[in-house]
Amino acid sequence: MASITRKATAHWEGDLKSGQGRLDTPQSGLMAGTRYGFNTRFGAEKGTNPEELIAAAHAGCFTMALSAKLTEAGHPPQSLDTQAEVELGMEGGPTIVEIRLKTQARVAGLDAAKFRALADDAKQNCPVSKALSAVPISLDAELVE
Structure with missing residues:
Protein backbone atom coordinates (compact mmCIF):
# COMPACT_ATOMS: atom_id res chain seq x y z
CA MET A 1 0.00 0.00 0.00
CA GLY A 43 -5.36 30.02 29.98
CA ALA A 44 -9.01 29.05 30.14
CA GLU A 45 -10.33 30.81 27.04
CA LYS A 46 -12.54 28.71 24.77
CA GLY A 47 -10.81 27.33 21.71
CA THR A 48 -8.28 24.63 21.07
CA ASN A 49 -4.52 24.23 21.37
CA PRO A 50 -1.79 21.94 20.02
CA GLU A 51 -1.72 19.73 23.12
CA GLU A 52 -5.47 19.07 22.96
CA LEU A 53 -5.12 18.09 19.30
CA ILE A 54 -2.22 15.76 20.12
CA ALA A 55 -4.38 14.20 22.84
CA ALA A 56 -7.26 13.68 20.39
CA ALA A 57 -4.96 12.15 17.79
CA HIS A 58 -3.34 9.85 20.35
CA ALA A 59 -6.66 8.71 21.86
CA GLY A 60 -8.03 7.93 18.42
CA CYS A 61 -4.94 6.15 17.15
CA PHE A 62 -4.44 4.06 20.29
CA THR A 63 -8.12 3.06 20.37
CA MET A 64 -8.06 1.90 16.76
CA ALA A 65 -4.82 -0.02 17.37
CA LEU A 66 -6.31 -1.70 20.44
CA SER A 67 -9.43 -2.66 18.48
CA ALA A 68 -7.21 -4.24 15.82
CA LYS A 69 -5.13 -6.16 18.40
CA LEU A 70 -8.24 -7.45 20.19
CA THR A 71 -9.87 -8.49 16.93
CA GLU A 72 -6.70 -10.26 15.74
CA ALA A 73 -6.68 -12.16 19.06
CA GLY A 74 -10.24 -13.35 18.41
CA HIS A 75 -11.91 -10.94 20.85
CA PRO A 76 -13.44 -8.04 18.93
CA PRO A 77 -14.40 -5.35 21.43
CA GLN A 78 -17.97 -4.40 22.20
CA SER A 79 -16.73 -0.90 23.03
CA LEU A 80 -13.55 1.02 23.81
CA ASP A 81 -13.41 4.43 25.49
CA THR A 82 -10.07 6.20 25.74
CA GLN A 83 -9.01 9.49 27.27
CA ALA A 84 -5.60 10.97 26.53
CA GLU A 85 -4.09 13.69 28.68
CA VAL A 86 -1.13 15.65 27.38
CA GLU A 87 0.71 17.47 30.15
CA LEU A 88 2.46 20.70 29.22
CA GLY A 89 5.16 21.54 31.75
CA MET A 90 6.29 25.14 32.06
CA GLU A 91 9.65 24.76 33.80
CA GLY A 92 12.39 25.87 31.41
CA GLY A 93 9.79 26.80 28.80
CA PRO A 94 6.72 24.97 27.52
CA THR A 95 7.46 21.27 27.03
CA ILE A 96 5.23 18.23 26.71
CA VAL A 97 6.37 16.23 29.73
CA GLU A 98 3.93 13.32 29.87
CA ILE A 99 1.04 11.67 28.10
CA ARG A 100 -1.46 9.58 30.03
CA LEU A 101 -3.80 7.17 28.25
CA LYS A 102 -6.76 5.76 30.13
CA THR A 103 -8.98 3.22 28.42
CA GLN A 104 -11.99 1.20 29.42
CA ALA A 105 -12.95 -1.79 27.32
CA ARG A 106 -15.94 -4.05 27.06
CA VAL A 107 -14.60 -7.30 25.63
CA ALA A 108 -16.27 -10.69 26.01
CA GLY A 109 -14.27 -13.79 26.89
CA LEU A 110 -10.93 -12.15 27.60
CA ASP A 111 -9.00 -12.28 30.86
CA ALA A 112 -7.39 -9.19 32.37
CA ALA A 113 -3.79 -10.35 31.81
CA LYS A 114 -4.29 -10.99 28.09
CA PHE A 115 -6.19 -7.70 27.74
CA ARG A 116 -3.35 -5.82 29.42
CA ALA A 117 -0.76 -7.43 27.12
CA LEU A 118 -2.76 -6.43 24.04
CA ALA A 119 -3.31 -2.90 25.37
CA ASP A 120 0.42 -2.49 26.06
CA ASP A 121 1.20 -3.71 22.54
CA ALA A 122 -1.26 -1.20 21.06
CA LYS A 123 0.28 1.60 23.14
CA GLN A 124 3.79 0.76 21.94
CA ASN A 125 2.90 0.28 18.31
CA CYS A 126 0.20 2.75 17.31
CA PRO A 127 1.70 5.28 14.88
CA VAL A 128 1.03 8.27 17.14
CA SER A 129 2.71 6.57 20.13
CA LYS A 130 5.71 5.87 17.94
CA ALA A 131 5.84 9.51 16.80
CA LEU A 132 5.63 10.71 20.40
CA SER A 133 8.10 8.20 21.82
CA ALA A 134 10.38 10.94 23.20
CA VAL A 135 7.69 11.66 25.81
CA PRO A 136 6.83 9.26 28.66
CA ILE A 137 3.48 7.59 27.91
CA SER A 138 1.55 5.77 30.63
CA LEU A 139 -1.47 3.53 30.21
CA ASP A 140 -4.29 2.71 32.58
CA ALA A 141 -6.24 -0.08 30.87
CA GLU A 142 -9.35 -1.57 32.43
CA LEU A 143 -11.80 -4.27 31.40
CA VAL A 144 -15.33 -3.36 32.42
CA GLU A 145 -18.51 -5.42 32.36
Missing part, protein backbone atom coordinates in the same frame (compact mmCIF):
# COMPACT_ATOMS: atom_id res chain seq x y z
CA ALA A 2 1.25 3.48 -0.83
CA SER A 3 1.73 5.96 1.98
CA ILE A 4 -1.16 8.19 3.07
CA THR A 5 -0.73 11.90 3.70
CA ARG A 6 -3.06 13.84 5.97
CA LYS A 7 -2.83 17.57 6.48
CA ALA A 8 -4.00 20.41 8.65
CA THR A 9 -3.31 24.11 8.30
CA ALA A 10 -2.60 26.84 10.81
CA HIS A 11 -2.93 30.57 10.26
CA TRP A 12 -1.68 33.11 12.82
CA GLU A 13 -1.91 36.90 13.02
CA GLY A 14 -0.17 39.13 15.54
CA ASP A 15 2.24 38.63 18.39
CA LEU A 16 2.25 35.62 20.70
CA LYS A 17 0.10 36.95 23.55
CA SER A 18 -2.44 39.14 21.78
CA GLY A 19 -2.48 37.43 18.40
CA GLN A 20 -4.76 34.64 17.38
CA GLY A 21 -4.99 31.92 14.81
CA ARG A 22 -7.20 29.40 13.09
CA LEU A 23 -6.72 25.68 12.59
CA ASP A 24 -8.32 23.77 9.74
CA THR A 25 -8.49 20.12 8.76
CA PRO A 26 -9.65 20.47 5.17
CA GLN A 27 -10.45 16.82 4.50
CA SER A 28 -12.71 16.24 7.50
CA GLY A 29 -13.86 19.72 8.38
CA LEU A 30 -13.35 18.73 12.01
CA MET A 31 -11.66 21.98 12.89
CA ALA A 32 -13.48 24.23 10.39
CA GLY A 33 -11.61 27.36 11.39
CA THR A 34 -11.34 26.59 15.10
CA ARG A 35 -9.71 29.46 16.94
CA TYR A 36 -6.55 29.05 18.95
CA GLY A 37 -4.30 31.49 20.75
CA PHE A 38 -2.19 32.18 23.79
CA ASN A 39 -5.16 32.15 26.18
CA THR A 40 -6.64 28.95 24.75
CA ARG A 41 -3.29 27.28 25.24
CA PHE A 42 -2.08 28.74 28.53
Whole structure:
Protein backbone atom coordinates (compact mmCIF):
# COMPACT_ATOMS: atom_id res chain seq x y z
CA MET A 1 0.00 0.00 0.00
CA ALA A 2 1.25 3.48 -0.83
CA SER A 3 1.73 5.96 1.98
CA ILE A 4 -1.16 8.19 3.07
CA THR A 5 -0.73 11.90 3.70
CA ARG A 6 -3.06 13.84 5.97
CA LYS A 7 -2.83 17.57 6.48
CA ALA A 8 -4.00 20.41 8.65
CA THR A 9 -3.31 24.11 8.30
CA ALA A 10 -2.60 26.84 10.81
CA HIS A 11 -2.93 30.57 10.26
CA TRP A 12 -1.68 33.11 12.82
CA GLU A 13 -1.91 36.90 13.02
CA GLY A 14 -0.17 39.13 15.54
CA ASP A 15 2.24 38.63 18.39
CA LEU A 16 2.25 35.62 20.70
CA LYS A 17 0.10 36.95 23.55
CA SER A 18 -2.44 39.14 21.78
CA GLY A 19 -2.48 37.43 18.40
CA GLN A 20 -4.76 34.64 17.38
CA GLY A 21 -4.99 31.92 14.81
CA ARG A 22 -7.20 29.40 13.09
CA LEU A 23 -6.72 25.68 12.59
CA ASP A 24 -8.32 23.77 9.74
CA THR A 25 -8.49 20.12 8.76
CA PRO A 26 -9.65 20.47 5.17
CA GLN A 27 -10.45 16.82 4.50
CA SER A 28 -12.71 16.24 7.50
CA GLY A 29 -13.86 19.72 8.38
CA LEU A 30 -13.35 18.73 12.01
CA MET A 31 -11.66 21.98 12.89
CA ALA A 32 -13.48 24.23 10.39
CA GLY A 33 -11.61 27.36 11.39
CA THR A 34 -11.34 26.59 15.10
CA ARG A 35 -9.71 29.46 16.94
CA TYR A 36 -6.55 29.05 18.95
CA GLY A 37 -4.30 31.49 20.75
CA PHE A 38 -2.19 32.18 23.79
CA ASN A 39 -5.16 32.15 26.18
CA THR A 40 -6.64 28.95 24.75
CA ARG A 41 -3.29 27.28 25.24
CA PHE A 42 -2.08 28.74 28.53
CA GLY A 43 -5.36 30.02 29.98
CA ALA A 44 -9.01 29.05 30.14
CA GLU A 45 -10.33 30.81 27.04
CA LYS A 46 -12.54 28.71 24.77
CA GLY A 47 -10.81 27.33 21.71
CA THR A 48 -8.28 24.63 21.07
CA ASN A 49 -4.52 24.23 21.37
CA PRO A 50 -1.79 21.94 20.02
CA GLU A 51 -1.72 19.73 23.12
CA GLU A 52 -5.47 19.07 22.96
CA LEU A 53 -5.12 18.09 19.30
CA ILE A 54 -2.22 15.76 20.12
CA ALA A 55 -4.38 14.20 22.84
CA ALA A 56 -7.26 13.68 20.39
CA ALA A 57 -4.96 12.15 17.79
CA HIS A 58 -3.34 9.85 20.35
CA ALA A 59 -6.66 8.71 21.86
CA GLY A 60 -8.03 7.93 18.42
CA CYS A 61 -4.94 6.15 17.15
CA PHE A 62 -4.44 4.06 20.29
CA THR A 63 -8.12 3.06 20.37
CA MET A 64 -8.06 1.90 16.76
CA ALA A 65 -4.82 -0.02 17.37
CA LEU A 66 -6.31 -1.70 20.44
CA SER A 67 -9.43 -2.66 18.48
CA ALA A 68 -7.21 -4.24 15.82
CA LYS A 69 -5.13 -6.16 18.40
CA LEU A 70 -8.24 -7.45 20.19
CA THR A 71 -9.87 -8.49 16.93
CA GLU A 72 -6.70 -10.26 15.74
CA ALA A 73 -6.68 -12.16 19.06
CA GLY A 74 -10.24 -13.35 18.41
CA HIS A 75 -11.91 -10.94 20.85
CA PRO A 76 -13.44 -8.04 18.93
CA PRO A 77 -14.40 -5.35 21.43
CA GLN A 78 -17.97 -4.40 22.20
CA SER A 79 -16.73 -0.90 23.03
CA LEU A 80 -13.55 1.02 23.81
CA ASP A 81 -13.41 4.43 25.49
CA THR A 82 -10.07 6.20 25.74
CA GLN A 83 -9.01 9.49 27.27
CA ALA A 84 -5.60 10.97 26.53
CA GLU A 85 -4.09 13.69 28.68
CA VAL A 86 -1.13 15.65 27.38
CA GLU A 87 0.71 17.47 30.15
CA LEU A 88 2.46 20.70 29.22
CA GLY A 89 5.16 21.54 31.75
CA MET A 90 6.29 25.14 32.06
CA GLU A 91 9.65 24.76 33.80
CA GLY A 92 12.39 25.87 31.41
CA GLY A 93 9.79 26.80 28.80
CA PRO A 94 6.72 24.97 27.52
CA THR A 95 7.46 21.27 27.03
CA ILE A 96 5.23 18.23 26.71
CA VAL A 97 6.37 16.23 29.73
CA GLU A 98 3.93 13.32 29.87
CA ILE A 99 1.04 11.67 28.10
CA ARG A 100 -1.46 9.58 30.03
CA LEU A 101 -3.80 7.17 28.25
CA LYS A 102 -6.76 5.76 30.13
CA THR A 103 -8.98 3.22 28.42
CA GLN A 104 -11.99 1.20 29.42
CA ALA A 105 -12.95 -1.79 27.32
CA ARG A 106 -15.94 -4.05 27.06
CA VAL A 107 -14.60 -7.30 25.63
CA ALA A 108 -16.27 -10.69 26.01
CA GLY A 109 -14.27 -13.79 26.89
CA LEU A 110 -10.93 -12.15 27.60
CA ASP A 111 -9.00 -12.28 30.86
CA ALA A 112 -7.39 -9.19 32.37
CA ALA A 113 -3.79 -10.35 31.81
CA LYS A 114 -4.29 -10.99 28.09
CA PHE A 115 -6.19 -7.70 27.74
CA ARG A 116 -3.35 -5.82 29.42
CA ALA A 117 -0.76 -7.43 27.12
CA LEU A 118 -2.76 -6.43 24.04
CA ALA A 119 -3.31 -2.90 25.37
CA ASP A 120 0.42 -2.49 26.06
CA ASP A 121 1.20 -3.71 22.54
CA ALA A 122 -1.26 -1.20 21.06
CA LYS A 123 0.28 1.60 23.14
CA GLN A 124 3.79 0.76 21.94
CA ASN A 125 2.90 0.28 18.31
CA CYS A 126 0.20 2.75 17.31
CA PRO A 127 1.70 5.28 14.88
CA VAL A 128 1.03 8.27 17.14
CA SER A 129 2.71 6.57 20.13
CA LYS A 130 5.71 5.87 17.94
CA ALA A 131 5.84 9.51 16.80
CA LEU A 132 5.63 10.71 20.40
CA SER A 133 8.10 8.20 21.82
CA ALA A 134 10.38 10.94 23.20
CA VAL A 135 7.69 11.66 25.81
CA PRO A 136 6.83 9.26 28.66
CA ILE A 137 3.48 7.59 27.91
CA SER A 138 1.55 5.77 30.63
CA LEU A 139 -1.47 3.53 30.21
CA ASP A 140 -4.29 2.71 32.58
CA ALA A 141 -6.24 -0.08 30.87
CA GLU A 142 -9.35 -1.57 32.43
CA LEU A 143 -11.80 -4.27 31.40
CA VAL A 144 -15.33 -3.36 32.42
CA GLU A 145 -18.51 -5.42 32.36
